[in-house]
Amino acid sequence: xxxxxxxxxxxxxxxxxxxxxxxxxxxxxxxxxxxxxxxxxxxxxxxxxxxxxxxxxxxxxxxxxxxxxxxxxxxxxxxxxxxxxxxxxxxxxxxxxxxxxxxxxxxxxxxxxxxxxxxxxxxxxxxxxxxxxxxxxxxxxxxxxxxxxx
Amino acid sequence: xxxxxxxxxxxxxxxxxxxxxxxxxxxxxxxxxxxxxxxxxxxxxxxxxxxxxxxxxxxxxxxxxxxxxxxxxxxxxxxxxxxxxxxxxxxxxxxxxxxxxxxxxxxxxxxxxxxxxxxxxxxxxx
Numbered sequence: 001x002x003x004x005x006x007x008x009x010x011x012x013x014x015x016x017x018x019x020x021x022x023x024x025x026x027x028x029x030x031x032x033x034x035x036x037x038x039x040x041x042x043x044x045x046x047x048x049x050x051x052x053x054x055x056x057x058x059x060x061x062x063x064x065x066x067x068x069x070x071x072x073x074x075x076x077x078x079x080x081x082x083x084x085x086x087x088x089x090x091x092x093x094x095x096x097x098x099x100x101x102x103x104x105x106x107x108x109x110x111x112x113x114x115x116x117x118x119x120x121x122x123x124x125x126x127x128x129x130x131x132x133x134x135x136x137x138x139x140x141x142x143x144x145x146x147x148x149x150x
Numbered sequence: 151x152x153x154x155x156x157x158x159x160x161x162x163x164x165x166x167x168x169x170x171x172x173x174x175x176x177x178x179x180x181x182x183x184x185x186x187x188x189x190x191x192x193x194x195x196x197x198x199x200x201x202x203x204x205x206x207x208x209x210x211x212x213x214x215x216x217x218x219x220x221x222x223x224x225x226x227x228x229x230x231x232x233x234x235x236x237x238x239x240x241x242x243x244x245x246x247x248x249x250x251x252x253x254x255x256x257x258x259x260x261x262x263x264x265x266x267x268x269x270x271x272x273x274x275x276x
Binding site for chain 2: 027066067068108109110111112113114115118121122124125127130131132133134
């Protein structure tokens with residue numbers, strides 16, 4: 001498993017062409033690393049240096065948002081901070097799985113037969129071997145989560 | 151659709167329910183594996199599988215409360231929007247429309263058991 005410190009120290013231009021995979025309960029999701037601003041660990045007793053330094057950060061609990069049932073046994077979590085030109089916001093997940101070059105994990109389109117509303121939350125799927133991993137749209141999740149008051 | 155397939159129906163069962171689909175719309179029958187669930191999706195959506203370069207949605211076909219335990223196969227069907235998968239327990243066989251009996255209410259029966267013949271375009275998520 002990739003060290004969170006390694007990920008956090010990658011320069012912005014070093015994140016091009018990379019995909020971050022992370023786990024939330026029994027689910028795994030992927031996101032392009034260029035959308036990630038910072039990552040930090042949240043200890044079992046809830047301490048996080050990054051969160052302490054970004055007091056006003058809107059943070060979404062992905063375990064709650066995706067109704068995940070499995071819990072991380074260690075009690076630790078990760079904070080993934082996403083950024084656009086206009087805003088930054090955070091999401092908590094269980095752990096980082098791996099960072100993979102985008103060419104090794106091609107992105108597939110969202111199937112037209114599926115719910116159009118979900119198409120906002122997911123941008124498609126990343127292929128990892130014979131398995132598919134949902135690709136998330138962080139901004140859409142943030143908007144939906146705040147609307148549901150996660 | 152091959153002329154040989156005209157009027158032929160593939161019969162399958164799910165959770166004890168007998169169903170049929172136009173054989174001409176069946177692309178392939180595959181073993182159910184590597185289905186990725188999609189959190190927050192409609193409960194009839196079992197997930198997606200990687201099939202011939204695409205993410206193909208797989209729908210449950212039986213009773214939702216028992217489907218998870220029994221569905222072992224995926225019927226890949228040709229739908230107007232692209233291929234779609236239907237998760238089923240087992241394939242019973244291939245019949246023709248002449249093998250079906252309709253009652254006065256329009257219900258169809260195969261060997262005394264009610265059967266629902268579906269069209270691939272009927273398989274949609276809300």
